[in-house]
Structures are given as C-alpha cells and as structure tokens.
C-alpha cells in the first residue's frame with residue numbers, strides 16, 4: 001500500500017525560556033504519540049527552538065487530517081508545506097513520533113547536512129530535512145544502545 005509522506009515547517013509561538021519549551025514539547029509529543037498510534041502515522045519532529053520541521057507518514061487521508069489539526073494549533077504559526085509525496089516504505093516505521101531538539105552534541109550532524117546555523121524554512125528542501133532526520137534518528141539509536149551497554 002502506498003504511503004504518503006508530508007513535510008512541513010512552522011515557527012514556534014511558545015515562550016522559549018527556562019524549561020517552558022520542554023513542557024510544551026512534552027505535551028505536543030504526548031498527544032502526537034497517542035493520536036498517531038491510533039491513526040497508523042509515523043514520523044519525526046525536529047525542533048531548533050525557533051522552528052519546527054515535521055515529517056508525517058501514513059495513509060493519505062490520515063496524514064491530511066493530522067496536518068489540518070496541526071495547522072490550527074496556536075503553539076506554532078507560519079505552518080508551511082515543504083513537500084508531499086507517495087513513498088513505498090516509511091522512513092520512520094518504528095516511531096509514532098520521534099523527535100530531536102537541536103543541541104551541541106548533534107551539531108556535527110547539522111553541519112554535515114549544510115545547516116551549521118539555524119534551519120531556514122525558506123531555503124531548506126524536503127530531501128535535506130528527511131536526510132537530517134534519518135541521521136538524527138541513527139544518532140539517537142546508537143546513543144541509546146551505548147547507554148544500555150554501559
């Protein structure tokens with residue numbers, strides 16, 4: 001069955017002070033994981049404190065329904081579609097919604113993908129976001145494995 005993969009960017013509207021952003025992200029991920037599991041959606045969310053970049057994948061109608069809910073969410077603005085295509089296999093099959101917050105330990109990965117500074121939604125293209133998210137996913141998996149082994 002064909003799977004739709006949708007990528008968008010948006011601008012954070014929540015206060016990025018202290019631990020407020022962590023609470024905001026925790027609440028977004030909790031509802032995302034609950035709804036996405038129910039709807040058979042998978043994906044990845046990158047947050048760099050200014051922008052969100054999210055990849056949503058699954059059955060076309062379900063992806064569209066989630067995207068329309070997401071567009072109305074007051075926690076972000078300037079929701080902009082970057083790409084939408086049909087794919088044969090999911091890129092993030094094991095995650096109802098995984099996430100990465102940009103931090104210094106992942107800087108080398110961002111540099112490798114040509115984004116040494118902030119991610120600019122006006123210039124970044126879908127393949128770059130996808131490749132970046134896949135490398136961030138690999139980084140997290142190997143980090144988790146190393147922690148388990150120690």
Ligand code: FAD
Nearest residue numbers: 027028031032035036052066069070072073074075076097
């Ligand atoms: P509920 O969780 O019951 O929420 C009801 C309403 O309250 C919604 O309109 C919601 O926007 C609003 N709301 C809830 N908490 C807050 C808050 N702290 N501040 C302001 N308004 C709030 N949803 C998904 O299902 N899948 C995703 O992958 C997904 N990704 C997201 C990524 C980003 C960057 C953001 C900002 C939101 C994302 N969401 C996602 C959440 C989405 O926007 C909706 O809030 C959610 O889908 C609504 O789920 P619900 O119908 O179960 O309503």
